[in-house]
Amino acid sequence: MSLQLGTYAKISWCPGCPNNQILVAFRKAVTELCESGALKEENIVAAAGIGCHAKILDYLNMNTFNALHGRAIPAIEGVKAANPALTVVAFSGDGDSYSEGLTHLIHAAQRNSDINVFIHDNQIFALTTGQATATSPKGFKGLTRPSGSIEEPIDPLRMMMNAGATFVARTYAGEFEKTKEIMKAAIAHKGMSFIDIAQPCITFFDTRDFYKDNITWLPEGHNVTDLDAAYHATKQSDGKIPMGIFYQVETPTFEQQL
Amino acid sequence: METVKQNIPVFTVAVGGAAGDGIKEGGLHLAELAQRLGCFAYLTMEYPSLIRGGHNFGRMTYGASEVHADHSALDAVIAMNAESALLHQDELKDDAIVFVDTPHAEALKDIGRKVVAIPMSQAVKEVGAPHAAGPSVGVGAYCYLAGLSRENAEALLGKIFGDILGGVAMNVALALRGYDAAKESGLTPRTELYVDGACAHTGVLLEGNKAVALGFLSAGLEFYIGYPMTPASGILHFLAKEAVGGALTVIHPEDEIASINMALGVAYAGKRVATGTATGGFALMQEAFSFAGVSELPLAVAVSQRQGPATGAATRTSQGDLRFVISSGHGEFPRMVIAPGDAEEAYTAGRIALNLAWKFQTPAIVLLDKQLSESYQTTVVDGAAKQITPHKAQEEGDYQRFRFSPDGVSPLAFPGTPNTKVKATSYEHDEFGIASDKPEMVQAMQEKRWKKMEGIRADAHNFETVKVYGDPAAKNAVIFFGSTKGSVLEAAKMIDTPLRLVQVLWMEPFPEEEVAKALEGAIRIIDVEANHNAQFAGLLREKTGIVCHEKILKFDARPFDPAVLAAELRSKLSLS
Numbered sequence: 001m002s003l004q005l006g007t008y009a010k011i012s013w014c015p016g017c018p019n020n021q022i023l024v025a026f027r028k029a030v031t032e033l034c035e036s037g038a039l040k041e042e043n044i045v046a047a048a049g050i051g052c053h054a055k056i057l058d059y060l061n062m063n064t065f066n067a068l069h070g071r072a073i074p075a076i077e078g079v080k081a082a083n084p085a086l087t088v089v090a091f092s093g094d095g096d097s098y099s100e101g102l103t104h105l106i107h108a109a110q111r112n113s114d115i116n117v118f119i120h121d122n123q124i125f126a127l128t129t130g131q132a133t134a135t136s137p138k139g140f141k142g143l144t145r146p147s148g149s150i151e152e153p154i155d156p157l158r159m160m161m162n163a164g165a166t167f168v169a170r171t172y173a174g175e176f177e178k179t180k181e182i183m184k185a186a187i188a189h190k191g192m193s194f195i196d197i198a199q200p201c202i203t204f205f206d207t208r209d210f211y212k213d214n215i216t217w218l219p220e221g222h223n224v225t226d227l228d229a230a231y232h233a234t235k236q237s238d239g240k241i242p243m244g245i246f247y248q249v250e251t252p253t254f255e256q257q258l
Numbered sequence: 259m260e261t262v263k264q265n266i267p268v269f270t271v272a273v274g275g276a277a278g279d280g281i282k283e284g285g286l287h288l289a290e291l292a293q294r295l296g297c298f299a300y301l302t303m304e305y306p307s308l309i310r311g312g313h314n315f316g317r318m319t320y321g322a323s324e325v326h327a328d329h330s331a332l333d334a335v336i337a338m339n340a341e342s343a344l345l346h347q348d349e350l351k352d353d354a355i356v357f358v359d360t361p362h363a364e365a366l367k368d369i370g371r372k373v374v375a376i377p378m379s380q381a382v383k384e385v386g387a388p389h390a391a392g393p394s395v396g397v398g399a400y401c402y403l404a405g406l407s408r409e410n411a412e413a414l415l416g417k418i419f420g421d422i423l424g425g426v427a428m429n430v431a432l433a434l435r436g437y438d439a440a441k442e443s444g445l446t447p448r449t450e451l452y453v454d455g456a457c458a459h460t461g462v463l464l465e466g467n468k469a470v471a472l473g474f475l476s477a478g479l480e481f482y483i484g485y486p487m488t489p490a491s492g493i494l495h496f497l498a499k500e501a502v503g504g505a506l507t508v509i510h511p512e513d514e515i516a517s518i519n520m521a522l523g524v525a526y527a528g529k530r531v532a533t534g535t536a537t538g539g540f541a542l543m544q545e546a547f548s549f550a551g552v553s554e555l556p557l558a559v560a561v562s563q564r565q566g567p568a569t570g571a572a573t574r575t576s577q578g579d580l581r582f583v584i585s586s587g588h589g590e591f592p593r594m595v596i597a598p599g600d601a602e603e604a605y606t607a608g609r610i611a612l613n614l615a616w617k618f619q620t621p622a623i624v625l626l627d628k629q630l631s632e633s634y635q636t637t638v639v640d641g642a643a644k645q646i647t648p649h650k651a652q653e654e655g656d657y658q659r660f661r662f663s664p665d666g667v668s669p670l671a672f673p674g675t676p677n678t679k680v681k682a683t684s685y686e687h688d689e690f691g692i693a694s695d696k697p698e699m700v701q702a703m704q705e706k707r708w709k710k711m712e713g714i715r716a717d718a719h720n721f722e723t724v725k726v727y728g729d730p731a732a733k734n735a736v737i738f739f740g741s742t743k744g745s746v747l748e749a750a751k752m753i754d755t756p757l758r759l760v761q762v763l764w765m766e767p768f769p770e771e772e773v774a775k776a777l778e779g780a781i782r783i784i785d786v787e788a789n790h791n792a793q794f795a796g797l798l799r800e801k802t803g804i805v806c807h808e809k810i811l812k813f814d815a816r817p818f819d820p821a822v823l824a825a826e827l828r829s830k831l832s833l834s
Contacts, residue, residue: 064682067684068519068546075523078520082480082528
């Protein structure tokens with residue numbers, strides 16, 4: 001079997017945008033899951049909100065649901081509740097789910113809905129040409145505060161652990177193979193799976209060099225079932241950005257109890 | 259109170275007290291009692307937005323013919339405190355009886371009506387019943403006043419109390435204490451208040467919220483997703499109970515925005531779904547309502563008006579959101595808005611809305627208001643029969659979710675179907691569902707969606723979009739929509755002049771031809787609606803060119819009282 005996951009839509013991301021790497025990682029993850037018999041192509045639904053991330057749906061020849069800004073998560077929860085046989089993935093962005101739709105992200109984790117949320121976290125509103133989001137660093141000079149942002153960024157991983165997500169991971173878009181494997185692990189996980197994907201915006205906030213120098217992967221022996229350890233593992237005193245699956249436990253899903 | 263002509267007499271009894279005194283249950287028990295007497299009943303609950311204290315008031319009008327609204331002129335009051343009688347002093351008929359909880363009798367000595375002290379709170383304490391069972395004692399006292407024998411009363415009371423407030427036996431015992439206390443007071447029964455089996459009806463007490471929910475169910479509702487907000491919460495609560503152990507799934511998510519977006523996900527996955535809210539909550543849903551339009555997702559929405567703007571008078575009625583609701587959602591797309599006038603019509607509207615949403619793949623609204631949502635009326639509905647209109651299913655060949663077709667309706671397929679890619683999107687899109695802002699595609703997709711309106715208009719002919727009551731040839735016409743119907747029909751009973759009473763049920767698409775026909779030859783048209791700006795009269799003029807000569811508007815967040823409305827109508831009719 002060979003999946004034809006591409007469409008006739010012309011890719012309109014900036015040339016070289018790491019969103020392309022996320023797209024390729026996801027297509028590859030889906031292809032491998034379908035070829036192994038773990039998934040059927042028709043039983044996958046990919047959703048997105050609004051932002052650069054959301055263009056991914058037009059490049060996927062599969063069931064897709066392009067929701068409103070910030071609202072991919074409740075929509076995909078509805079899809080899953082209506083047909084639990086479907087595997088559902090919501091792509092979102094930091095603007096789309098850490099700013100506009102944050103309440104839905106928190107509550108999806110709280111109810112442990114069996115959905116996958118992949119956040120393209122470029123630390124900026126890119127499609128609207130450069131304003132600070134909830135993950136922009138303090139001092140970030142965006143169009144809405146040219147003198148620099150005065151707000152501290154949120155920590156999405158810790159936030160999601162507190163909210164009750166049962167799969168919490170971070171990856172880097174540039175690390176295609178690792179991203180693909182983490183996506184596959186998230187999809188295999190029963191319950192709310194959350195991946196924060198560091199995705200430099202090469203036009204408005206190019207962090208490629210920063211990530212090249214500062215990524216570190218969680219050690220082999222990291223205990224993913226220890227919430228306390230997972231919580232503390234998200235930050236390192238040397239300033240490196242740890243990547244990998246921080247936390248994963250199995251608890252009853254929302255849909256199982258519905 | 260003004261003395262008015264009544265073709266068939268109606269009687270009104272009220273129960274009042276603080277929140278927590280069991281006023282709603284007391285009102286329902288009175289209405290059930292009236293139904294057991296073979297009467298038609300109408301019960302309105304008025305209450306402030308609080309949990310304890312305040313003034314809660316249930317008013318129940320009953321009679322041997324259909325009762326469309328409660329009346330303010332009171333034959334009797336069951337008052338759990340003095341305030342409940344004093345606040346309604348001006349509504350007491352000359353021969354009204356005030357049953358008051360004994361400790362508060364002294365405070366009513368100057369009320370100028372017959373006051374009968376009934377030891378309601380004492381009886382509750384003595385039998386160990388919950389505090390909120392107090393009105394049951396008063397219901398028993400009313401049975402005595404209405405001339406029921408003790409045996410007859412006991413038998414009827416055994417049927418009206420349920421498994422709440424301490425159970426049937428305890429409440430019958432409480433009511434009989436009230437009966438005995440009324441008798442011992444030397445009160446003379448008024449047998450005209452007892453209409454023994456005057457009519458045989460198979461009706462049940464039904465409120466608009468439950469009726470619209472039953473209507474949704476009859477059209478095959480599988481999911482209901484909502485966030486509580488007065489006055490629409492009753493739909494959510496009723497369906498949540500229905501869902502226990504059944505095929506229906508009910509979800510109460512984090513907010514209204516999640517509710518409607520989740521509902522759209524459910525519809526996309528192929529399940530019949532509705533959401534519901536008050537107009538304030540619907541304001542939050544606007545963007546997603548528009549999304550339903552562009553993505554052609556079938557969705558039924560129950561929207562209940564309350565007095566705005568903003569939080570407004572949170573528990574009070576209004577018809578001030580007609581223009582908002584018919585214009586809801588940014589952008590242009592076809593939708594249906596049906597405004598029922600009573601519980602029976604709410605049931606039918608719920609069924610039509612969900613069925614036509616699926617038939618035409620576009621959103622449909624049932625427009626309610628607090629008065630309709632939460633008032634109980636003797637209603638006959640066929641609650642068991644399902645009438646499910648099918649959707650246009652997928653055909654052979656490559657699937658395109660938004661394929662152009664002569665009627666604008668594309669075949670509907672759902673994720674999980676082999677070799678079929680189902681796309682939904684909030685962007686304007688091509689036939690497959692890929693975002694497109696090309697001018698020819700943007701125009702073609704709008705034309706496709708608007709073609710559906712022709713089908714909707716043709717289908718609307720199968721339903722009652724306009725109803726005419728009274729004398730259809732009368733030169734004087736009264737026009738109205740929504741729950742104002744009840745007040746108008748009751749008021750008309752008190753007016754000798756022949757009146758043509760025209761109710762419009764469909765707000766969108768507007769039934770221009772039917773309305774024009776219903777008003778043909780009318781010399782004077784009087785508009786009656788519960789808002790400041792005469793929104794309906796404006797809509798009527800916009801759609802048909804017909805101008806209402808007179809307007810009777812009410813925007814104090816209370817429904818029209820039939821007697822007051824009758825006086826206003828008479829005054830308008832007397833104008834030359």
